[in-house]
Amino acid sequence: MKLYLVGHTLRYETGNLCFLFFPGEKLQVEADRSQHGDFYAITRVKKGQRFVHVLVILGKNGKCTKGHAVFLNQALASKRETEYALGKAFLNAGEALCGIRPPWGILTGIRPVKIAEHLLQTGMQAEQATKYMTEKLLVRPEKATLCLRTAEKEARIRALSQSNSVSLYIAIPFCPTRCLYCSFISHDVEKMQKLLPDYVEKLCAELHAIGNLVRTLGLKLETIYVGGGTPTSLSVPMLTRIFDTVRASFTLEDLREYTVEAGRPDTITPEKLQVIRASGCTRLCINPQTLNASVLKTIGRSHTPEQFFQAFSVARQEGFTSINCDLIVGLPGDTAKSFHQTMDQLMSLSPEGVTVHTLAMKRSSRLVSTGLAQYAAHSAEVNQMLEMAYSQLDRAGLSPYYLYRQRNTVGNLENTGFSKPGHEGLYNVFIMDETHTVLAAGAGGVTKMRRPQGTHIERVFNFKYPYEYIARFDQVIARKEKVEEFYHGSVFQDLSGGGQPSGD
Ligand code: SF4
Incomplete structure (x- = not known):
């Protein structure tokens, strides 16, 4: 599978998103989009004056789908915002292509509980943390709840x-x-x-x-x-x-x-x-x-x-x-x-x-x-x-x-x-x-x-x-x-x- 990074360098993050829909595939990161073949993911980040536009195009066996996301181009717009937007666009394109909506949203790591813990440590209440996980990270509500319940128990054990x-x-x-x-x-x-x-x-x-x-x-x-x-x-x-x-x-x-x-x-x-x-x-x-x-x-x-x-x-x-x-x-x-x-x-x-x-x-x-x-x-x-x-x-x-x-x-x-x-x-x-x-x-x-x-x-x-x-x-x-x-x-x-x- 070929992966193209255009206007960004988030190779690791976009690679992990590819594995959500195409597990076990070997990734080839390419620059020249004119030769994308039949199985590819094009990920593009374009910064305008007011907004940052993110586009993901996925192609496989002649079928091609697209996902978009956009966020305000503020001085504080961070790498994290770009990651989230790429994740959102990827999930939309992936769902259209494969008919799957990953229950853990854009979370690809082995310890989602760490994220829940981090949110609670920043002072969020469980309700706010659930909202953040479902809306920003696109995690299904039942998985977010499971994660937060587990985070509380783990913290007590660690103590x-x-x-x-x-x-x-x-x-x-x-x-x-x-x-x-x-x-x-x-x-x-x-x-x-x-x-x-x-x-x-x-x-x-x-x-x-x-x-x-x-x-x-x-x-x-x-x-x-x-x-x-x-x-x-x-x-x-x-x-x-x-x-x-x-x-x-x-x-x-x-x-x-x-x-x-x-x-x-x-x-x-x-x-x-x-x-x-x-x-x-x-x-x-x-x-x-x-x-x-x-x-x-x-x-x-x-x-x-x-x-x-x-x-x-x-x-x-x-x-x-x-x-x-x-x-x-x-x-x-x-x-x-x-x-x-x-x-x-x-x-x-x-x-x-x-x-x-x-x-x-x-x-x-x-x-x-x-x-x-x-x-x-x-x-x-x-x-x-x-x-x-x-x-x-x-x-x-x-x-x-x-x-x-x-x-x-x-x-x-x-x-x-x-x-x-x-x-x-x-x-x-x-x-x-x-x-x-x-x-x-x-x-x-x-x-x-x-x-x-x-x-x-x-x-x-x-x-x-x-x-x-x-x-x-x-x-x-x-x-x-x-x-x-x-x-x-x-x-x-x-x-x-x-x-x-x-x-x-
Ligand atoms: S019992 Fe566990 S370690 Fe033993 S063969 Fe089965 S999976 Fe492997």
């Missing part, structure tokens, strides 16, 4: 974090089979059997090293998240070894939350849940994704809806009082009717949390590489399913507490976490918002360090693949020195009144 707060992520990147839509680095637990004992030993050694760091640096562990992959694809003795190491390496008394993402119901047994429960885990995730048996089969999850109900019931029997369930909207073969049934069945269990994801079409997934993506539900239908799920969750007393968007989701729609009061997934907000340092252990783990008094972030990467993580474990441990250096540097900077490094 729990103190200057020495940290969280811990433990990566167990193994799964029983690979889901069709998966783009993570997750490994078949059967094929990896030989590696598992070594992996668990190294992981425990890393946890021990992180525990020492937390103690010597005087950090306060707020949340632990054990994720993957599917942590419960490990055996009972392996899980016991890991959870015992966590207990021995960290002070858990002040911990606010300890989540274990059991994930796939077919890996959950009463014995594994007993080990998890004894570890001090406060929040369990069991993820059906859908309760439509044929859709589960299509997406390559080797479990049935019955196995999910069984796992949920065993978790309750073992005493778990905070269970979160993930769903995906837009899966191939799912319809509004079958998704409605999934919601009804799930809500009959009264989970404390439900996270509703929109299907993402990741290039590295089998969903895209096998061409099955074409069977995914379409954006209008997916949005309808989302809105229906939100109403049902609301009625059951679950409220949104975190929201983000990923690239290449169906219809550019969102992922939202809902929970009953007091059951919000705090780690989800801390990691998404980069509220404080998250120390990561295991293959693929990325430690993200945030300076206590600022926004500067530094990262330390672990090796991605388990065999590499095991073979080069000395380097994994050596890299932990960076955490110490970072915190010593922070203390020094704070004491000397130093500001943020230029990268902030």
Whole structure:
């Protein structure tokens, strides 16, 4: 697709607008409009004496549509006004060409909640902020409301974090089979059997090293998240070894939350849940994704809806009082009717949390590489399913507490976490918002360090693949020195009144 910028230099912003209507297209930014071919976007900004005129022309397969916008050419007319006008003109031309009105309007970033927060911080009341989002940013009223509700909840969660707060992520990147839509680095637990004992030993050694760091640096562990992959694809003795190491390496008394993402119901047994429960885990995730048996089969999850109900019931029997369930909207073969049934069945269990994801079409997934993506539900239908799920969750007393968007989701729609009061997934907000340092252990783990008094972030990467993580474990441990250096540097900077490094 060719993109022309005429009278402006907003390449990044107009590029993102192109992706709203033509996701996954390769953009070629051009100057010479005489050769625009058959698939193009011409974006023009023309400043007159009193007004600035914006024109967008979109062309595809012989069809051509136009969108206009205009604003006063005042000395204060900013880059932002130009962006908004380009967005408005783009949406009008895009709707005429593709028949789609993006529910998030001209917002293309992954954190629309940040915008809502910013508006509230400028002193706007929720009503004014909603008006701004719907009229200026062309966001649908229901999305603006969702965003503002989430912003308030996120702010309350963020306020729990103190200057020495940290969280811990433990990566167990193994799964029983690979889901069709998966783009993570997750490994078949059967094929990896030989590696598992070594992996668990190294992981425990890393946890021990992180525990020492937390103690010597005087950090306060707020949340632990054990994720993957599917942590419960490990055996009972392996899980016991890991959870015992966590207990021995960290002070858990002040911990606010300890989540274990059991994930796939077919890996959950009463014995594994007993080990998890004894570890001090406060929040369990069991993820059906859908309760439509044929859709589960299509997406390559080797479990049935019955196995999910069984796992949920065993978790309750073992005493778990905070269970979160993930769903995906837009899966191939799912319809509004079958998704409605999934919601009804799930809500009959009264989970404390439900996270509703929109299907993402990741290039590295089998969903895209096998061409099955074409069977995914379409954006209008997916949005309808989302809105229906939100109403049902609301009625059951679950409220949104975190929201983000990923690239290449169906219809550019969102992922939202809902929970009953007091059951919000705090780690989800801390990691998404980069509220404080998250120390990561295991293959693929990325430690993200945030300076206590600022926004500067530094990262330390672990090796991605388990065999590499095991073979080069000395380097994994050596890299932990960076955490110490970072915190010593922070203390020094704070004491000397130093500001943020230029990268902030
Ligand atoms: S359970 Fe999650 S990590 Fe494992 S294959 Fe499925 S999507 Fe990937």
